[in-house]
Amino acid sequence: MREIFDSTVERLFVDLVSTDKVLTAETLGWNAELWAALEESGFGLAAVPEEQGGAGATWAELGGVVRLCGRFGLPLPLPETLLANWLLGVCGQEIQAGPLSFAAGGQLTLADGKVSGLAADVPWGRDVPVLMGITAGDAPTLVLLPVEAAATRTLCSNTAAEPRDTFCFEAVQPLLSAPLPTGIPADVLLLGGAMLRSAQIAGALQRILEMTITYANERVQFGKPIGSFQAIQHQIAVLSEHTAASVMGAEAAFAQSAVSLSRLAVASAKVCASEAAGIGASAAHAVHGAIGFTHEHALHLTTRRLWSWRSEFGTLTHWSSELGRALCQGGAALFWPTLVAGHLETPAGASV
Amino acid sequence: MSIDQFKYSRIPPEAEALRGEVRQFLADALKDYPVIRRADSWMGFDEEFSRRLGARGWVGMALPKRYGGSDASPFARYVVIEELLAAGAPVSAHWFADRQSGPQILHFGTDAQRDRHLPAICRGEQYFCIGMSEPNSGSDLASIKTRARREGDKWVVNGQKVWTTNAHRSHYMIALVRTAENSKRQEGLSQFIIDLSLPGITIRPIKDLTGSEHFNEVFLDEVVLGADALIGTEGEGWSQVTAELAFERSGPERFLSSIALIHTLIDAVGRSPDALQAKEIGRLAARLVTLRNMSLSVTSQLAAGENPAWAASCVKDLGAVFEQEIPELAQLLVEIPPTAEGGRDHARVLAYLTQMAPSFSLRGGTREILRGIIARGLGLR
Ligand SMILES: Cc1cc2nc3c(=O)[nH]c(=O)nc-3n(C[C@H](O)[C@H](O)[C@H](O)COP(=O)(O)OP(=O)(O)OC[C@H]3O[C@@H](n4cnc5c(N)ncnc54)[C@H](O)[C@@H]3O)c2cc1C
Numbered sequence: 001m002r003e004i005f006d007s008t009v010e011r012l013f014v015d016l017v018s019t020d021k022v023l024t025a026e027t028l029g030w031n032a033e034l035w036a037a038l039e040e041s042g043f044g045l046a047a048v049p050e051e052q053g054g055a056g057a058t059w060a061e062l063g064g065v066v067r068l069c070g071r072f073g074l075p076l077p078l079p080e081t082l083l084a085n086w087l088l089g090v091c092g093q094e095i096q097a098g099p100l101s102f103a104a105g106g107q108l109t110l111a112d113g114k115v116s117g118l119a120a121d122v123p124w125g126r127d128v129p130v131l132m133g134i135t136a137g138d139a140p141t142l143v144l145l146p147v148e149a150a151a152t153r154t155l156c157s158n159t160a161a162e163p164r165d166t167f168c169f170e171a172v173q174p175l176l177s178a179p180l181p182t183g184i185p186a187d188v189l190l191l192g193g194a195m196l197r198s199a200q201i202a203g204a205l206q207r208i209l210e211m212t213i214t215y216a217n218e219r220v221q222f223g224k225p226i227g228s229f230q231a232i233q234h235q236i237a238v239l240s241e242h243t244a245a246s247v248m249g250a251e252a253a254f255a256q257s258a259v260s261l262s263r264l265a266v267a268s269a270k271v272c273a274s275e276a277a278g279i280g281a282s283a284a285h286a287v288h289g290a291i292g293f294t295h296e297h298a299l300h301l302t303t304r305r306l307w308s309w310r311s312e313f314g315t316l317t318h319w320s321s322e323l324g325r326a327l328c329q330g331g332a333a334l335f336w337p338t339l340v341a342g343h344l345e346t347p348a349g350a351s352v
Numbered sequence: 353m354s355i356d357q358f359k360y361s362r363i364p365p366e367a368e369a370l371r372g373e374v375r376q377f378l379a380d381a382l383k384d385y386p387v388i389r390r391a392d393s394w395m396g397f398d399e400e401f402s403r404r405l406g407a408r409g410w411v412g413m414a415l416p417k418r419y420g421g422s423d424a425s426p427f428a429r430y431v432v433i434e435e436l437l438a439a440g441a442p443v444s445a446h447w448f449a450d451r452q453s454g455p456q457i458l459h460f461g462t463d464a465q466r467d468r469h470l471p472a473i474c475r476g477e478q479y480f481c482i483g484m485s486e487p488n489s490g491s492d493l494a495s496i497k498t499r500a501r502r503e504g505d506k507w508v509v510n511g512q513k514v515w516t517t518n519a520h521r522s523h524y525m526i527a528l529v530r531t532a533e534n535s536k537r538q539e540g541l542s543q544f545i546i547d548l549s550l551p552g553i554t555i556r557p558i559k560d561l562t563g564s565e566h567f568n569e570v571f572l573d574e575v576v577l578g579a580d581a582l583i584g585t586e587g588e589g590w591s592q593v594t595a596e597l598a599f600e601r602s603g604p605e606r607f608l609s610s611i612a613l614i615h616t617l618i619d620a621v622g623r624s625p626d627a628l629q630a631k632e633i634g635r636l637a638a639r640l641v642t643l644r645n646m647s648l649s650v651t652s653q654l655a656a657g658e659n660p661a662w663a664a665s666c667v668k669d670l671g672a673v674f675e676q677e678i679p680e681l682a683q684l685l686v687e688i689p690p691t692a693e694g695g696r697d698h699a700r701v702l703a704y705l706t707q708m709a710p711s712f713s714l715r716g717g718t719r720e721i722l723r724g725i726i727a728r729g730l731g732l733r
Contacts, residue, residue, distance in 0.1 A: 060360075206355055213730050225733075233727035234720070240355070240730055241666045248358040248649065249642045255360040264641065271638035317631050324634030328625040332618040336438040336611070339641055340371070 001057060005046070006064035012041060017072040019298045025075030026161035030127040035076055035099060044078060047086035048095050054085065059261075063199055063254030067247070070200030070309070071207045073301050075162065077101050077124040079196040084132045087188065090259055091142050091178045101125055102132035104190040104313055106166065108143065110135040114171040115143050119150075121312070125165030126155055130175060132189070140186040143174040158308035160301075183260055185346040191261050193313030198269035199250040201277050201309050204302045205243040208284040211299060212236055216287055232287055239283040242276035249273055256342055264344040267319040274310035274319075281306045322347060353662035353729040360645060361652035367427035374435040377408065382439060387697040390440025391612040391704045394605045395566050397521060398442035399476075405436075406476025411446045412454045413474075419458070419466055420474030426655045430648065434604040440612045444518060444566075449473045451603060452596055453480035453526050457545070460584035460592055465545065469524070483513040483527035483546070483570060484593065490515075491721045493528070494537040494590065498572060500529045500544060507531075507544065507577040509552075512569065517715075519555050519568035522548060527572075528589050541589030544581045552576070562707045594661070600716055602650035602664035607643040607671030609712055610678035613705045616698035617678075620686045629685050636681065639674050643667065662729035669722040672713040679706040 016037055025031050038044065046062055048054020066079050077099050084100040106120030119125070119133050128147060135141045147153075150167035158164050185191065216227030216236060226232050249269030256262035281303040285292050292299040310316070326344050327335055338344065381404065382390075389396060405411050414429045415421025422428075433450075436443050443450075454473045457465055472478035489496045498511025509529060519525060525546045532540030548555065552575040557565035584592045614636060621629045646667050653660040682702050683690065690703035713719040 216732060227732040233732050234723040236730060237723035237726035240726060241670050244355050244358050244666050245642050245670060247355050248646045251360040252645045268638035268641040271635055272642045320634035320638055321630045323637045324625055324630030327633060327637055328618055328621055329623055332615040335618055339637060
C-alpha cells in the first residue's frame with residue numbers, strides 16, 4: 001500500500017501543487033479548487049477504518065503521504081484532516097466530510113455540555129468549518145466545534161503565511177463530544193501534531209537538499225561549479241545527514257504508531273526534525289548565496305516553512321525535556337532498555 | 353544514494369528473542385565489573401570474556417554453521433553486539449574479527465583459509481587487527497608504501513603499519529599492501545593475512561593521550577609469507593577494503609562509545625533533573641533513538657546484499673558528532689569536574705571519555721573524509 005499511496009500522492013502533487021500555487025496561496029489564501037481535488041483523492045479519510053468509511057490505512061502506510069505534503073509545501077490542512085479523522089475513528093465517532101483542523105494549544109473546558117475557552121494556534125482555523133479540541137479536566141473529552149460559533153478570533157499566520165488562528169469559545173454547544181478512550185492521552189493532538197510536523201519537516205528538507213545539490217552543480221565561480229569546493233561539499237553533506245536523520249525519525253514514528261501513537265518515537269522524531277530544520281535551512285541558504293535570499297527564488301517557500309514547523313506542536317525543548325524527565329525518573333539502569341523497547345509512559349498531567 | 357533508503361527496519365522477533373538471554377548473561381558476567389572499565393566500550397580487552405562469548409555462540413554468529421558460526425541473521429548479531437556495547441562489556445579482543453575479518457575471510461577467502469580461521473574466530477580465540485594506515489598514509493590510504501614482492505611461491509613483505517589497534521595482542525593482521533606499481537594508485541594493492549608471530553615483525557605499542565596502550569606501530573622487515581597468505585585476488589585489495597567499509601562504519605559502536613557516560617550522568621543528575629538537564633538528556637536520547645534506527649536500516653540493506661556505503665558514512669559521521677557531544681554536555685550539566693584518579697564514577701568516566709572523544713572522528717575515517725564521501729554520493733564533484 002505504501003508504494004501506491006506515495007506514488008499516487010506524488011503524481012497528484014506534481015500536477016496540482018506547483019511552487020506558483022504555493023506562493024499564490026500565501027497571498028490569496030484558501031484554494032478551494034485544490035482542496036476539492038484532494039478531497040476527491042480520499043486521503044483525508046485514509047487513516048479511518050473501512051467500516052467507518054475510511055481506507056483503513058495504517059500510519060506506517062501514510063508516513064510518505066505526510067512527508068510529501070511537506071516536500072511540496074501543500075498549502076492545505078490535509079495532514080491535520082487525516083489526524084482529526086483518525087482520532088474520530090479511534091473514538092468510534094462518525095467521520096467528517098471536508099477540511100478539519102485541531103487545537104493542541106489553549107485550554108477548553110466542558111461544563112453542562114457546553115464548551116468554553118481558547119483553541120489556540122489552529123492550523124487553517126479561519127478556513128475550516130469545524131475544529132477539533134480536547135477539553136481539560138479529569139475526563140478529557142474530544143469535541144468538535146463550529147468555528148463560526150467562536151466569540152472572538154485572533155488571526156495569525158506563521159512564517160510561511162499559513163494560518164495559525166486562535167478562537168475563544170463561550171459556552172458553545174459542540175457538534176460532537178466523546179470521551180477519550182482509555183489509552184489515548186489527553187495530549188494526543190499535540191503528539192499527533194508533532195508526528196505530522198516531523199514528517200513534513202523531513203519532506204521539506206528533502207526538497208531543499210535536492211535544490212541545493214542542483215544549484216551547487218550549476219553555479220560557477222572561480223571557473224568551476226561551487227559544488228566542487230570542499231567547504232560547500234561539507235555543508236551539503238551535513239544537510240544530507242540531517243535530512244536522513246529527520247526522514248528516519250519520521251519513518252520510525254509513523255511505523256511505531258497505531259491506535260496509540262508512540263510517544264518515544266514521536267518525541268525523538270520531533271526533536272531530530274526540529275534540530276535538522278534549523279541546520280538544514282541555514283546550510284541551504286549559505287550555498288544558494290544572495291539569489292536564495294530573494295523572493296523570486298523558490299528556496300524560501302520551503303525554508304520559511306521549516307522555520308515555523310519546527311516550533312509547532314512542541315519545540316525541541318518541549319519534547320526533549322519530556323524525554324529527559326522520564327528517562328531520569330527511570331534511572332540509569334532503565335535508560336537503554338527504555339530506548340530499545342520504544343516505550344515511554346505518558347507523563348502524569350499530560351494535557352492540552 | 354537516496355535518502356529514501358532510510359526505511360524503518362524492525363528487528364525480527366526471532367532476533368529480538370535473544371535480547372533477554374544476553375542481558376541475563378551480562379548481568380551475571382559483569383556483576384562486579386567496574387564502571388570505569390565499562391567506559392572502555394569496545395576498547396576493553398579480555399580474552400577470557402571473549403571465549404565465554406564464543407562458547408555461547410555469540411562471536412562470529414552470522415558465519416555459517418559449518419565454520420563454527422550460527423548462520424544467525426545480521427539482526428541477531430546486532431542485538432547481541434548492541435547489548436554488549438550498552439553494558440560496556442570488554443569485547444575488543446574479538447571485535448575486529450567478528451565485525452570485519454571473519455566476514456571478509458568468508459567472502460574472499462579460500463576453503464583452507466576459512467577452515468584455518470573461522471572456527472577459531474567463532475570460539476573467541478583468534479584475534480585480528482586491521483593494518484591499513486601507515487606513517488605517511490592516513491586519509492590518503494591509496495598512497496601506502498608497504499610492499500610485498502613475490503619470491504617463488506612466497507611473498508616477502510617490507511614496510512610499516514601504524515595506529516594498528518590491538519596488534520600487540522592479536523594473532524593476525526589483515527594488511528593492505530602494495531604488490532605492483534601502477535599508474536593508478538588504487539591498482540596494484542592486495543590484502544594479506546599476516547601471522548603476527550612470524551620472524552621479521554616488530555610490534556611496539558603506542559601510548560595514547562589517556563595513557564592506555566591500544567594502538568601500535570608494526571614493522572615488517574623481510575617477512576616471508578606463504579602463497580596462502582594472500583586473501584582474495586591479487587591487485588583487488590582496494591575494492592576489497594572498500595567493501596569492508598559499510599560493515600565498519602554503520603554498526604552501533606559508531607554511536608555507543610560514550611554511553612557509559614550517559615549512564616553516570618543520569619546517576620549524577622538523579623531522579624528530578626532541572627530544566628536544562630532534562631532537555632539535554634532528552635535530546636541525547638532522541639538522537640540515540642534515531643541513530644540506532646539509521647544503523648538498523650543500514651543493517652537491513654547489508655542483509656539484503658546491497659552496498660549502503662553512503663548511508664553507512666552518514667551513520668558514522670552523525671554518530672561521531674553524537675559521541676563527542678556527550679562529554680561536552682556531561683561536563684556542563686553537573687558541577688562535577690573530571691578526575692583522572694579518585695573521585696566518583698561519573699568524574700572518572702567523564703575524564704576518560706573527554707580524552708577519548710577526539711579519536712571518535714578519526715578512527716575508521718575522519719569527519720572530513722566521510723563528508724567528502726557523502727558529498728560525492730550526492731553527485732557533487
Ligand atoms: C584510536 C585510533 C585507532 C585506530 N586504529 C586503526 C587501526 O586499527 N588500523 C588502521 O589501519 N588505522 C587505525 N587508525 C588510523 C586512522 O584510520 C587514521 O587516523 C585516519 O585514517 C586518519 O589518518 P591520519 O591520522 O594520518 O590523519 P591525516 O590523514 O593526516 O589527517 C589529518 C587531518 O587532515 C584532514 N584531511 C586529510 N586529508 C584531507 C582531505 N583530502 N580533505 C580534507 N581534509 C583532509 C583529516 O580529516 C584530518 O582532519 C586509528 C586511529 C585512531 C585515532
